[in-house]
Amino acid sequence: MIHAETLRAEVDSRFDDYLETLFGLLRQPSISAQGIGVDECAELVTQTLRDAGIDARILTTDGSPVAYGEVGPDDAEFTLLVYGHYDVQPPEPLEEWDSEPFEPTIRNERIYARGVGDNKGQFLGSILAYKLLSELGAAPPIKLKFLIEGEEENGSKNLRAFVNTNRDLLSADAFFAADGPMHPSGRPVVFFGVRGMLAAEVKVRGANRDLHSGNWGGPIPNGAWKLVELLSTMRTPDGRAAIEGFYDGVTPPTEFELKLLEEIPFDEAGTKAHLGITEFDGPADMSYYEKIMFQPTFTIAGINSGYTGAGKKSVIPSEAVVRLESRLVPGQQPDQVLEAIEQHVRMYIPDAEITKLAGQPPSKTSPELPVSRAAVSAMEEAYGVAPVVMPLLGATAPNYVFTDDLGLPAIWTTYANYDEDNHAPNENMTLRAFRDGIVASAVLFQRMAEVDVT
Amino acid sequence: MIHAETLRAEVDSRFDDYLETLFGLLRQPSISAQGIGVDECAELVTQTLRDAGIDARILTTDGSPVAYGEVGPDDAEFTLLVYGHYDVQPPEPLEEWDSEPFEPTIRNERIYARGVGDNKGQFLGSILAYKLLSELGAAPPIKLKFLIEGEEENGSKNLRAFVNTNRDLLSADAFFAADGPMHPSGRPVVFFGVRGMLAAEVKVRGANRDLHSGNWGGPIPNGAWKLVELLSTMRTPDGRAAIEGFYDGVTPPTEFELKLLEEIPFDEAGTKAHLGITEFDGPADMSYYEKIMFQPTFTIAGINSGYTGAGKKSVIPSEAVVRLESRLVPGQQPDQVLEAIEQHVRMYIPDAEITKLAGQPPSKTSPELPVSRAAVSAMEEAYGVAPVVMPLLGATAPNYVFTDDLGLPAIWTTYANYDEDNHAPNENMTLRAFRDGIVASAVLFQRMAEVDVT
Missing domain, CATH: 3.40.630.10 (Zn peptidases)
Known part of the structure; x- marks a missing residue:
């Protein structure tokens, strides 16, 4: 040698x-x-x-x-x-x-x-x-x-x-x-x-067309509100996914891995200052690196409905779309997580359109x-x-x-x-x-x- | 004559x-x-x-x-x-x-x-x-x-x-x-x-920049989630605004006006079929025309965050924006309703940016x-x-x-x-x-x- x-x-x-x-x-x-x-x-x-x-x-x-x-x-x-x-x-x-x-x-x-x-x-x-x-x-x-x-x-x-x-x-x-x-x-x-990854799009609909918010506002369902209400059922206050089956199979870090996590240098104050945040997201009982490596995420990568461009538009949006993304940890599979999300969505909005965009196992x-x-x-x-x-x-x-x-x-x-x-x-x-x-x-x-x- | x-x-x-x-x-x-x-x-x-x-x-x-x-x-x-x-x-x-x-x-x-x-x-x-x-x-x-x-x-x-x-x-x-x-x-x-109208924009922020959802997802706050969680506190399940002071001053219809409402021809089945909906939105104890005329609305006219375009983008969005719109009924004033919304938003997200877009009294x-x-x-x-x-x-x-x-x-x-x-x-x-x-x-x-x- x-x-x-x-x-x-x-x-x-x-x-x-x-x-x-x-x-x-x-x-x-x-x-x-x-x-x-x-x-x-x-x-x-x-x-x-x-x-x-x-x-x-x-x-x-x-x-x-x-x-x-x-x-x-x-x-x-x-x-x-x-x-x-x-x-x-x-x-x-x-x-x-x-x-x-x-x-x-x-x-x-x-x-x-x-x-x-x-x-x-x-x-x-x-x-x-x-x-x-x-x-x-x-x-x-x-x-x-x-x-x-x-x-x-x-x-x-x-x-x-x-x-x-x-x-x-x-x-x-x-x-x-x-x-x-x-x-x-x-x-x-x-x-x-x-980590692995699942990306999916969920599309919901209020009425079958955008409507004048004055002439119709009050009795006509709003796609954006439907989506916001759906999403609010999908996340706990501490940043976990509130979706049955989402965490099935998740393998927690071993003792050895937890010890490795502790040894990774981490500048908490510097990271917060760099990103302009005062608090981290996610469960308080998990460390920064445990969240990055061993917690599946449930993230909104994009949301869009109605009009947010120049000027203003008085509209009750029909369609609302969200791009959901999960980073997956060992023990999870993209399609299993997709199915859990689908079942949750269908429980609230049976006719929502759900499209898988990408998936890769951890x-x-x-x-x-x-x-x-x-x-x-x-x-x-x-x-x-x-x-x-x-x-x-x-x-x-x-x-x-x-x-x-x-x-x-x-x-x-x-x-x-x-x-x-x-x-x-x-x-x-x-x-x-x-x-x-x-x-x-x-x-x-x-x-x-x-x-x-x- | x-x-x-x-x-x-x-x-x-x-x-x-x-x-x-x-x-x-x-x-x-x-x-x-x-x-x-x-x-x-x-x-x-x-x-x-x-x-x-x-x-x-x-x-x-x-x-x-x-x-x-x-x-x-x-x-x-x-x-x-x-x-x-x-x-x-x-x-x-x-x-x-x-x-x-x-x-x-x-x-x-x-x-x-x-x-x-x-x-x-x-x-x-x-x-x-x-x-x-x-x-x-x-x-x-x-x-x-x-x-x-x-x-x-x-x-x-x-x-x-x-x-x-x-x-x-x-x-x-x-x-x-x-x-x-x-x-x-x-x-x-x-x-x-x-009816009158108030339109306002609320902008919230997670980190100070969009971030790679793999490298950062878990501990870093997501602007879109913050906005969704904020919005979910602002509406009741029956479609009312859950905002203190929002309804202050609202003048209900008189007996005479209620009688007039009853006499307005309304094709419920036809309206539903025309718009492709099965249920109307809003309080069950109010009629269609009472909602249109005497209920202030609290509507999302637009919401946008992250990326929902072609392909996919793995991002933790920093900024999220919502256009809120209220149709106002007699007894309300745009600036009074704006203040109620502002107070509510600040209670949850003190540094949210709130901009009035338009207002007109009923x-x-x-x-x-x-x-x-x-x-x-x-x-x-x-x-x-x-x-x-x-x-x-x-x-x-x-x-x-x-x-x-x-x-x-x-x-x-x-x-x-x-x-x-x-x-x-x-x-x-x-x-x-x-x-x-x-x-x-x-x-x-x-x-x-x-x-x-x-």
């Missing part, structure tokens, strides 16, 4: 080469939402895998191609599926960039380019880590499978089908990805899952597994500081494809600096973050080789 | 002349909202008054001019202020007219032209009625004051100031206007007032006054059928300028056919409605001369 300090020195001595490889990837536009340069970038990633001594090829999907690579002994006792994405967000608005988005530029020890943090500089860290270990004669005795997709920034629309039609190819003992920014303190983050991996502990420990060694360990992220990702469909424990880390400004102009990654990501992957691969998976 | 049958025959013998006068007015565009032909039409109305033997002149306002005329003995015991408006709605959409909006055309016993029903054919009825009685040697021994304004279709913005700077000129014993359509049964309508005249009874009786004689008597209309009009500022009892009748399609393409007035309006005014003027106002 080569220690982090040694690895860091080795990375430094090869850093110009590594930067050149990264810059090559960054110069290649790969905007999945706009269909620009995607095939070319898949080729380039495949070549990058090969240059690292990894057996690589292009695999097709119904959308962007996947760059796939494999390396390591066929009889390895441990296989790690490494995930990343080579596609990037559109660079617009171009006028807000201080240098060209697809012409990487170093200023103040940072590399500026679209996609450098999200995700080219992060997945490349794992490829280069393998290459480095191999050059040092320390290739880990595990099998590494690299799955670098090209549609993440466009909703990973074909990922689930791709993974499920390639189950044998992708079989592994664990899933690993580096994506997202580090904690504001500069500590890396390790997280083990994501998924998590236990932070107590040997692979989970090994990953946390690897990050601590690589960075010289304990990572912030998050049982779940509050947001949603297709993590369930790997945990539920492939049955893998899933480990996520973050290699990009906190202020990477991904999805925004002047996206950047510090030179140090790029270097440390390579080191971190190299430490992690070595630790994975030591995990007892029997 | 010349009876209705005789009057009708006399009108018929002069009808070609009357139509020519009406057509002259109709050919003159007078679109206040677009500033088209307003001055020219005021001149034409003034000339029409003079041609009827009425002493007439133009009076200026800060907007459209008023055509004003006076006739009758200076020592008359009774003065009637006759109101009308010469301005019309814009004719658009022009392609939906079967003939030119400002080229009156007779088809199927109807005159088609913009403004024929609303209001040129109606106020002209009163002018021609005086002319006819005068020619028959039966000019009533009352003073008639004609106030024909030119901004009614644009909100009567300068009416109140005009009336109050001309109080002496306009002093009278009663106010009379013919406007609006008859009852669907073909019976004319007499009404004695209108006003009504007792249907039991001698002038009121005389008007009802005149309509019955003129049409040979009892009018539908409505204590109030549910809609709003600047009636309070005459009732409250000038202190006059106010009587409104309707001369136009039910399907006049005013404000719409192919506005029309039947030849019969035009003729009967002249007859009705002539009967009414004679009856007014008999009213004992001492």
Whole structure:
């Protein structure tokens, strides 16, 4: 096992080469939402895998191609599926960039380019880590499978089908990805899952047309009032959903997870000041991070009825619509929650129109597994500081494809600096973050080789 | 007193002349909202008054001019202020007219032209009625004051100031206007007032910006939920406002008015089918017309927060806005109701933004006054059928300028056919409605001369 300090020195001595490889990837536009340069970038990633001594090829999907690579002994006792994405967000608005988005530029020890943090500089860290270990004669005795997709920034629309039609190819003992920014303190983050999501629209109607509020106001039902009254039955004063069956199956955090929650740094006063609020929402008996990770939400993402534009309109609105959204926690499924909402709505307004807009299951991996502990420990060694360990992220990702469909424990880390400004102009990654990501992957691969998976 | 049958025959013998006068007015565009032909039409109305033997002149306002005329003995015991408006709605959409909006055309016993029903054919009825009685040697021994304004279709913005700077000129014993359509049964309508109105906007805020519903959902307050919860405290299950002070001063209908309400024809099943509803809204102990006329409403005219457009947006909305509207009944004032709403809102959300959008007081005249009874009786004689008597209309009009500022009892009748399609393409007035309006005014003027106002 080569220690982090040694690895860091080795990375430094090869850093110009590594930067050149990264810059090559960054110069290649790969905007999945706009269909620009995607095939070319898949080729380039495949070549990058090969240059690292990894057996690589292009695999097709119904959308962007996947760059796939494999390396390591066929009889390895441990296989790690490494995930990343080579596609990037559109660079617009171009006028807000201080240098060209697809012409990487170093200023103040940072590399500026679209996609450098999200995700080219992060997945490349794992490829280069393998290459480095191999050059040092320390290739880990595990099998590494690299799955670098090209549609993440466009909703990973074909990922689930791709993974499920390639189950044998992708079989592994664990899933690993580096994506997202580090904690504001500069500590890396390790997280083990994501919340799921259900989005639905409910439409109710008063009369069958908008009506003059003077000529008709009094005896004629108002769609907006009907909707407000319905919604007021759906939430408790402490911010829970007041819907039968909504919480069925919800798995509370374990003791271990609760302890992790307590250790996540949290600036309560700063958060309140930043957002201009005096009180947090939600149950008083739950901590901030417990609410973010282990409480399903029941949110109004949008509501609209009648007229709120310029001037005024004296109308009894017929139609009123609400977009409801729930972030789901382990144990819940989108369709089960949708059904609970539907049953509640129908109890009050039998003819309401209910439309499912989107759904994604939550998924998590236990932070107590040997692979989970090994990953946390690897990050601590690589960075010289304990990572912030998050049982779940509050947001949603297709993590369930790997945990539920492939049955893998899933480990996520973050290699990009906190202020990477991904999805925004002047996206950047510090030179140090790029270097440390390579080191971190190299430490992690070595630790994975030591995990007892029997 | 010349009876209705005789009057009708006399009108018929002069009808070609009357139509020519009406057509002259109709050919003159007078679109206040677009500033088209307003001055020219005021001149034409003034000339029409003079041609009827009425002493007439133009009076200026800060907007459209008023055509004003006076006739009758200076020592008359009774003065009637006759109101009308010469301005019309814009004719658009022009392609939906079967003939030119400002080229009156007779088809199927109807005159088609913009403004024929609303209001040129109606106020002209009163002018021609005086002319006819005068020619028959039966000019009533009352003073008639004609106030024909030119901004009614644009909100009567300068009416109140005009009336109050001309109080002496306009002093009278009663106010009379013919406007609006008859009852669907073909019976004319007499009404004695209108509801008032208050419109206000309430804006509440969760955090100081929209937030990602995954990253923040759970502990961060949602503006839309705050608004829904606020609104749910503001209405009772039976459709009343749950706001302290909201109903202060509300004057219930009198016994006489309740009796009138009972006599208004009402097709409950037909109304429900027409509007696609199964139940009416509002207190079960009040009749349909009692709700329309004597119940203040508390309505959501619009509500908006977050995103309900195409696709979906995962957001915790910061801002949420509701447009509240109340139709006010006698005894209420807009600012008193606004204050009650404000106090309620501040109790729950101290920093809500509350903006008054519009306000107009209600006003009504007792249907039991001698002038009121005389008007009802005149309509019955003129049409040979009892009018539908409505204590109030549910809609709003600047009636309070005459009732409250000038202190006059106010009587409104309707001369136009039910399907006049005013404000719409192919506005029309039947030849019969035009003729009967002249007859009705002539009967009414004679009856007014008999009213004992001492």
